[in-house]
Amino acid sequence: MDNHIAIKAENLEVSFFIQRSGINNFKDFILTMGLKSPFEQKKVLKGFNLSIKKGECLGILGRNGCGKSTLLRTIAGIMKPQSGVLEVNGNVAPLMALGAGLEPELTGIENIKLVGVLMGMSRDELKNSIDKIVDFSELSELEINMQVKRYSSGMMSKLAFSIAAATDPEILIIDEALAVGDLGFRRKCADRINEIKDAGSTILYVSHHIAEIKNICSRAIFLKDGQVFQEGSVDDICDLYEKELVKNK
């Protein structure tokens, strides 16, 4: 296997199993039993090909519903492909939805432990990085011991990003997660992302903010209907993205 490849997808097919309209409970299922299958497949990624080198920072652009999140989920191992080849070399830290796994009733510090373990940190790793996480999150002693349900959404994103960034991932996935937070923290996140990048990690970055993509990424792809429509330099793809959006208005 090529050592310089972080992620390689060949002819990847990923679909959703969704209920056929009209059958979404068990009662209807029983009533139509034997007459029709209650599920249909909705293909999201169709014959998807992509290869990402180690240390690359790839921006992913595309209209809503074109398969960006599904692609990221498949790479993160959350969704399984129906067919095709997917090679992922390295541990993946997904930052998919802001504050996923955070338990509102628990305090910040308890949440660090909870989400850290969910993300696959071992007991020792957690012990070693807990101070680092608190430090990075810029939350005060008082705030970190407060229930997360009393946090503002900015504070929540600080906590969430701090946990995900602490794992020193080989592949970091960011799905529109940095949209909130104050300017200072956003700059710090960008710095941390660059630090992760400089350490040789691969980054996949989904955003609708062209400026952010231009700032962070070294290459970009444009997704359309579950396939790579075009790939190229960040500037070219961003221009294409703007053109496509205007065209479809």
Next chain:
Amino acid sequence: MIDDKDKRGIGSFTHLIWVLAYKTLKLKYKNSVLGFFWSMLNPLMYLLIFTFVFSKVFGDIDRYPLYALTGIVFWSFFSTSTIQITESLIDNSGVLKSINVPPIAFPLSAQLASIISLGFTLVPFTILMLLFGLEISWELIFFIPILLIFTGFTLGLSLIITSLNVYFRDMQLAWTSFLPAIFYSAPIAFTSELIPKEYLLLIKLNPLYYYINLLRDVVYHNRMPDGTNFLIGTVLAVVTFTIGFVIFKKLERGFVSQF
């Protein structure tokens, strides 16, 4: 049990289960000072009702409150386990959608939490049972293997309900409506000796019959658990758990599309 895509070892998987179970228990007891008390209130209500309503009807059952309480303890373990395990997946759909964590961790941790919960309530219940005439004997040690096979059965059944519930959300409603049928056909408030011979078979179709009778052997009758019942209980547990596990593993692929 661990997914191939997930690089957790068995050690950190176990750690994950404990952390999740701890979280569940903490949330359950945190927001009410009386949290622990509430988890005992429901079985106590049953006990009160049974004692008042049935001790006249079933007057010839020796130490009736103790008899009823043994049944109620297992019943509430069974019903709360199945319900909490079913809820565990839906409650954590956000996590399953955005973090690569084996879905089975949630039902397993919910089961662990309800075993620990049972452990907590056993302390006051044992005191209560002593007041009702419980005799301490060495046979009580069999409580542990009996609880083990009962848990296997409960978990297996819950895995089936849980995985179907992700696809058909009314599964949970169907199950809660079905629970009373299991309750009233199990020898919780009455003894199976009072049942006419022709209906006895019907009672024996209820899996709880075996586990509750086994528990009664050691707690109420102070004797060795019945061999045949123990064998049936074990086979039921192994078969149910295997089926539940296989169904869960088959259906978990599509979970994310349903959340």
